[in-house]
Amino acid sequence: MTADTSVFQRRRPLTEAELSTIPWLHLLLPVERQRAVDDLKISSTNPGEFVCRTGRAVTYWFGVVDGLLKMSTDSAEGQTMTFTGVPPGGWFGEGTALKREVYRYNIQALRKSMVAGLHVETFHWLLDHSIGFNRFVMNQLNERLAQFIAAREIDRMNNPDLRVARSLAALFNAVLYPGVGEVLRITQQELAYLVGLSRQRVNEALTALQDQGIIAVEYGGLRVMDLARLRSGDFVKKNGL
Numbered sequence: 001m002t003a004d005t006s007v008f009q010r011r012r013p014l015t016e017a018e019l020s021t022i023p024w025l026h027l028l029l030p031v032e033r034q035r036a037v038d039d040l041k042i043s044s045t046n047p048g049e050f051v052c053r054t055g056r057a058v059t060y061w062f063g064v065v066d067g068l069l070k071m072s073t074d075s076a077e078g079q080t081m082t083f084t085g086v087p088p089g090g091w092f093g094e095g096t097a098l099k100r101e102v103y104r105y106n107i108q109a110l111r112k113s114m115v116a117g118l119h120v121e122t123f124h125w126l127l128d129h130s131i132g133f134n135r136f137v138m139n140q141l142n143e144r145l146a147q148f149i150a151a152r153e154i155d156r157m158n159n160p161d162l163r164v165a166r167s168l169a170a171l172f173n174a175v176l177y178p179g180v181g182e183v184l185r186i187t188q189q190e191l192a193y194l195v196g197l198s199r200q201r202v203n204e205a206l207t208a209l210q211d212q213g214i215i216a217v218e219y220g221g222l223r224v225m226d227l228a229r230l231r232s233g234d235f236v237k238k239n240g241l
Contacts, residue, residue, distance in 0.1 A: 007049055007115075011041040014065075014116060018042060021065050022116065023089055023178045027132030039122040045069075045109040052093065052107040058100060060117035063091035064179070067113020068186060070194055073105045084147060085110070085194045087171055087186075089179025094137050095144070097123050110190045143175045160197055162233045164205035167195045168215070169231040172224055185221040 019025060019040070025033055042065060045051060051062055054073060069086040083105065086092055096103055097120050109115075126133040147170060168191070171177060171184055188206065192199045206222070209215045214230050216223040224230060 007043050007045050007051065011043040011117070014040050014042045018065050018114070018116070021089065021179060022063065024091070024133060024136040027136055028126070028130055029132075032126060032130045032133070036118060036122060036126065039119050040116055042114055042116045045113045045115055047109055047111050049109050050106060051109065051115055052103045052105070054104060054106055055102050057102050058093065058096045059120055061091065061093055061097045061120060061123045062107070063116045063118075064088050065114040065116050067115075068110045068190060069107050069113060069115070070110055071105050071107055082194055082196060084167075085171055085186075085190075087177045087180050087184060090177045091140065094123075094140050098127075098137075110193060139175060143173060147173065147176065160201050161205040161208050163197065164191070164195055164202055165209060165214070165230050165233055167191070168209075168222065168224075169227065172227055172230070183218065183221050183223045187220075 014022075014037075019037060022040075025036060028036060045067070051069060064086050066088055069090075070082055071084050071086060071092065072080050072082040074080050086107070092107065093103070100120065127137065168184070171186075171194075172180055174180075188202050189199050191206075192202045195202060197205075206215065206217055209230070210217055212229075214224070214226045216225055
C-alpha cells in the first residue's frame with residue numbers, strides 16, 4: 001500500500017454505514033459488489049499524514065469517506081503546488097491505477113480523515129467484468145480532465161476573490177465529490193492551504209462572496225447559495241471585486 005506505514009497498519013474492513021457512502025458500489029452486480037466489499041479496507045489518517053507519495057508504485061485506488069485531503073506536488077525548487085482538495089465522496093488516482101504507474105503527486109490529510117482503498121488488482125478485475133464500474137471510471141476521468149484544465153486557469157488568476165471562488169466551486173463538483181452536498185465542512189485555514197493564499201486574504205474573499213449572496217459562511221463550513229455564479233466568476237466583472 002502506498003500510504004504511510006502507520007496508516008496501512010490501521011486499516012480494517014468497512015462498516016455497512018461506511019459502505020453506503022461509496023458512490024460506485026450500487027452500480028455493481030451482486031457478484032461484483034461482493035468482490036469489491038471483500039477487498040475494500042478503510043483507515044484513519046491524521047493531519048499531515050500521506051496517503052500517496054510521489055514516486056511510489058500504485059497498489060490501491062483510494063476514496064475519502066470522511067475528512068479532507070489535498071493533492072499537491074513539489075517543484076525542483078522545493079515549492080509546493082496544490083492541485084485540488086479531495087472532500088468526502090471523492091475517489092482519486094484512477095489514471096495512475098489504470099496505467100499501473102508510480103504516483104506523480106502527493107495526497108496528504110489536512111485534517112483527521114477516513115480513507116478507503118480498493119486494491120489495484122480488484123480495480124482491474126472490475127474494469128474487466130463490470131459495465132457499471134467502467135462507466136463510473138470513464139465519468140471520473142472526464143470530470144478530472146475538466147478539473148485540471150480549470151486548475152491551470154486558476155493558477156494564472158491574479159484576482160484573489162476569483163481564485164477562492166473557482167477553487168471552492170471545484171470542491172462542489174457533484175460527480176467527483178458526491179458526499180459534499182450543499183455544505184462543505186472546511187476551515188478558512190484549510191481553504192488557504194488549497195488556494196495558496198493567506199488565511200486573512202481568504203477571509204476577505206469569503207466575506208465578499210457572502211455579501212453577494214453566493215455563499216453563506218456557517219459554523220465549521222460553507223454553504224453554496226449560487227453555484228452557477230461561483231463557477232462563472234461574473235460577479236467579479238459586475239462588481240469589480
